[in-house]
Amino acid sequence: LEEECRWVEAQNSKGECGLVPEDYIQVSRFFVIRVCAYVGEEDDDGEWDEEWDDSRSTGGDGDTPVDEDGGATGHNLHSHRKRTLSKFPFSKTPNPELYLLAKLPPKGKDRLPIYVTDVGPVWLYPESPLDCVVADPKKGSKLYGLKSYIEYQVTPNTTSRPVNHRYKHFDWLYERLLEKFGSAVPIPSLPDKQVTGRFEEEFIKMRMERLQGWMCRMCRHPVISRSEVFQLFLTYNDEKEWKTGKRKAEKDECVGPLIFSTIDPEAPELDSVEVEQRCELFSKFTKSMDDGVKDLLNVGNIHWKRCTGPLPKEYQKIGKAFQNLSSVFNTSGYQGETTLTDALTAAGKTYEEIAQIVAEQPKKDLHFLMETNQEYKGLLGSFHDTVAGHKAAIDKVKEADKMMLAGKITTQDKVTMGKRTSIMSYSLQAEMNHFHSNRIYDYNRVMQHYLEEQIRFYETIADKLKLALSQFTTL
Amino acid sequence: LEEECRWVEAQNSKGECGLVPEDYIQVSRFFVIRVCAYVGEEDDDGEWDEEWDDSRSTGGDGDTPVDEDGGATGHNLHSHRKRTLSKFPFSKTPNPELYLLAKLPPKGKDRLPIYVTDVGPVWLYPESPLDCVVADPKKGSKLYGLKSYIEYQVTPNTTSRPVNHRYKHFDWLYERLLEKFGSAVPIPSLPDKQVTGRFEEEFIKMRMERLQGWMCRMCRHPVISRSEVFQLFLTYNDEKEWKTGKRKAEKDECVGPLIFSTIDPEAPELDSVEVEQRCELFSKFTKSMDDGVKDLLNVGNIHWKRCTGPLPKEYQKIGKAFQNLSSVFNTSGYQGETTLTDALTAAGKTYEEIAQIVAEQPKKDLHFLMETNQEYKGLLGSFHDTVAGHKAAIDKVKEADKMMLAGKITTQDKVTMGKRTSIMSYSLQAEMNHFHSNRIYDYNRVMQHYLEEQIRFYETIADKLKLALSQFTTL
Incomplete structure (x- = not known):
């Protein structure tokens, strides 16, 4: 006996038959077993817990x-x-x-x-x-x-x-x-x-x-x-x-x-070379995008921690230091001191407010950017399985000639395989195009949202500082 | 012999005499020695090296x-x-x-x-x-x-x-x-x-x-x-x-x-109680301000390090991550991709520019704030010596009655001491008022400069982000 994959006929629960590789015999049990799998699993409200x-x-x-x-x-x-x-x-x-x-x-x-x-x-x-x-x-x-x-x-x-x-x-x-x-x-x-x-x-x-x-x-x-x-x-x-x-x-x-x-x-049937090329292209793209998304998530995570951790603490300390100095100045007993000390206290409070704004900011901008990328990370992960399935099919098609020579499949089977991988390829292409158009929409939207919120952030701080500046005496 | 400070008469280099506490006899050598101290120290261009x-x-x-x-x-x-x-x-x-x-x-x-x-x-x-x-x-x-x-x-x-x-x-x-x-x-x-x-x-x-x-x-x-x-x-x-x-x-x-x-x-002569009170007030003020200034310098130093170290690196990484994602998107082969990728690249470059701006900023704003406070730290340090001198004089005046009883000074000496501490007190007050008016001027100026530069900083970033935002497609 040859050490090659053998194809066997399997029957599904409806009694319908099909040719299945022996290696997948366990998987093919699916057709038989899946209905029984739920027997007894439903509880009184018709749901498993x-x-x-x-x-x-x-x-x-x-x-x-x-x-x-x-x-x-x-x-x-x-x-x-x-x-x-x-x-x-x-x-x-x-x-x-x-x-x-x-x-x-x-x-x-x-x-x-x-x-x-x-x-x-x-x-x-x-x-x-x-x-x-x-x-x-x-x-x-x-x-x-x-x-x-x-x-x-x-x-x-x-x-x-x-x-x-x-x-x-x-x-x-x-x-x-x-x-x-x-x-x-x-x-x-x-x-x-x-x-x-x-x-x-x-x-x-x-x-x-x-x-x-x-x-x-x-x-x-x-x-x-x-x-x-x-x-x-x-x-x-x-x-x-x-x-x-x-x-x-x-x-x-x-x-x-x-x-x-x-x-x-x-659409016209694709030849196997074209099917494989398209599959490779998508596979490469999803892998690269997965790397890019993970990189951005990583950087975003570090930035999130800095923005909510040490950075606002520092602004708070700057704010406290200004207010502290203002309190000291207030004890000078020197006349005409209050204009400076009032302004210095206000500046100190402004930096405390900035600390708060900085700490709250990631929830307003980075959050959405992270969520979108997190979603895409998941999506790309599930794409991996889809693409892997297509690759397995392509490998099978490559064996067609050998299988035909060994008398395991007929010429008609080979034609059927080619036709069906072409359908699978169209399906993958339609799916990739759906993915691309969604991706362009999503990344446009998330980048705009991120930049808009960032602009608002920097402008809010600038406005607060302008107000603080206006309290100091013009020299 | 009593274990008390003895007053001796000392002679300066001009042959002039004065009453000096024996404890300070070493210091009083100053009057005799200081001229000779330079003999032989001048080099050929009249300067010591x-x-x-x-x-x-x-x-x-x-x-x-x-x-x-x-x-x-x-x-x-x-x-x-x-x-x-x-x-x-x-x-x-x-x-x-x-x-x-x-x-x-x-x-x-x-x-x-x-x-x-x-x-x-x-x-x-x-x-x-x-x-x-x-x-x-x-x-x-x-x-x-x-x-x-x-x-x-x-x-x-x-x-x-x-x-x-x-x-x-x-x-x-x-x-x-x-x-x-x-x-x-x-x-x-x-x-x-x-x-x-x-x-x-x-x-x-x-x-x-x-x-x-x-x-x-x-x-x-x-x-x-x-x-x-x-x-x-x-x-x-x-x-x-x-x-x-x-x-x-x-x-x-x-x-x-x-x-x-x-x-x-x-101005009329001050009594010793008032002299002491004023001296105490100044001493307390300079001490508190010294603490406040050191606190601000400390906070500023930490902030300086963050702004020139990890923070710009993070902005750079964010910029790289955007550009990286843009490169990946460019390989999609999907039509109408370039509007997004161009915008994403521009946004990435903007964050790299922001990294640069953040790293350069402390030299523009924090530097001046630090320098001014550093200068004040030095000034307050030298004030310490000045105030300590006045305190020593006040202590001496407190001993006046005892010294008089012990026959070490005359009633006239006591009057002279009171008169002279009053002069010292006026001098210290004039100096403190000079310090206060300069301080108010300097801190007004440095805070205005700091806030102005900070506003410019936040506005520059907001403007750059606005430009980056404008490149994304309106949805």
Whole structure:
């Protein structure tokens, strides 16, 4: 027997068959196992409980959250921990190459067209963009007050009718989106879970801000935003509709690499060399951008610490030193002293105010810059998996001739593989173009915001100093 | 024999006699010794050489000057080392109490009147204030180039005719002023001597600036400015006049506490309680101000280091991070990318410029604030000696009754002591009022300068950021 990958036929839960590499036999269990995986996991309100999402008291159990930045500046909230737990008995890494020779289900109505425009392949964008507001976090409780949680109001611009969701609902949505679209569309992680202090005001505000950012990004995605599960999350009418919708989404079979079977690029098939080149280009870009973003986050973190730590302390000391000197001058007994001492005291107080302004400033400008870059760091991280899936498919295609010679696939199979990698490439290009246009918008916006706030900062200080200066006698 | 201070009669070099406490017998040698002290010390050009002022080469001998601030920021130039060497075989601490019962020389023509105005006792101020410019440092040499030195041009506003002086001439002037007026008028130290690197441009500039500051302060003093020795220094016509004048000044006998014998307060005699109270008030004030000034210098030094060290490095890193991200974006291949990348690069360069501005700023604002406070620290230090002399005199007066009972002094002596301490008190008051009016002027000026430069700093940055902002696309 040769030491080569063998292809075997596998059957999914619906009894449908497809050719699968033997190496992935464990992964292919997915098709059989995933439905049973939820049996018995639903509790009385139709939801599984996450012990690490709900804690019985506000104070928590004494565990302190890991501060990855190593600082005590409060900016540790900027670190998003990687999610490591999974409910599913299989790796979440998409394996899009499985799709290359799989027997596909018949084409349904939910098709995802790709058009070629002057920027290249793009998804079909809705005429009016979807958006939503996450607001009004409220403490709720269940089990006669034994368990408490925070509920957020989510209001889409389409219905303007708010729906309530807990963090774990967002997490459920994330899992569904990852499962269904993750092979083609990088799904950014949700903001961190946190063990302690979940009910502290600052944490809730920060989480809400990040859930808003995450939802906003999902709303802006043409594939995600029109998906049934996303629409359910935003617009369910009552508990019954929500529960029914949830069960339906969980039973959705068109998940994982099968998403590519729903994509229709209205463009000529690409050859394998071009597919590979484009994939390499994107891979290189996301890697470089990831480095650049991490560098900026690093510098921003150091700057944040200086601006909230030693720098305002120094301005405060300068302010105190001026006021101190003013107090001494006041004891001189010399006539005509007060004009100077009043001005000197005012100047000292001005520097104390400047200390306050400096310390508060990062929350006003650097915060948004950091959040955006943090979001992009996550996004680029999920891009890595998407690109890796494409690379694996390309490697498979490269083996096509050998496999054909060995009689493992037919000529028709090879043609199918080429056609499907072309579809995958169009999907990746549409996704990259979506990413680029969003990136240009986001970085334009965040840089403008940063610079505007910086200008306001320097002008505010200059104005305060002008006022302080005006108190001194003209010589 | 009682263990009490004994008063003995001492004779000065002119053969004049006075009553002196035996404890000070060493000090009284001054009157006898000081003329001979210079015999043989003049070299061929009529000046003694200071080995530690002239070094043979520019590079120095490898000794590094002590950096009292412990930093490598260049701001160590702000530390003025205490002068410890003395050419005279007696302590320079003025002992004004020696004057209380001394037999005084006949009143000469150089009288120093004190008037009482609404601010209290003041010296007689000239109608047009004296001023001078120290400029144009030039390297000179002597002994056929074996010795080199720096010569400064000093131009008084009275003659507008420049005279040349080396550092050691300023030092000679300082010694003369200290000797003649030090008991009544605190003479601030000259800027530091420095062993190595004396010919480096920055050092020469800094020394010139400080010599200018010192000369300016001396010019502003009504007693100093009209003195013969000071006028000689500023207005001598040729070498011959300079040498003759120097010899005359060195032979001046009206030095030390005898200066009080030339002071004529046109005001009623103060009683000893009032004298003591005023002295206490001044002592307390100078002590508090000294603390305040040192505190400000300390804070300023720390701030200087931050502004020239880590802070600009951080702005530079922010600038680099923006430019780095811009370079990455440029590789996207996405059309319409350049508007963002150009703007991002410009923003990055702006932060690099800001880094430069931040690093240069202390030289523009903090420098002057530090120099002024450094000058005041020196001034307050010399005030300490002046006030201590007055305190010693007051203590002596307190013993008057006891001394009278012990038959050591006569009733007339006691009256004389009271009269003379009153003169000393007026002198101290005139000096304090001179100090206060200068202080109010100086601190008004330095604070205005500091705030003006700070405003310019913040406005410059705001303007640069506005320009950077304008390059981003309006969304």
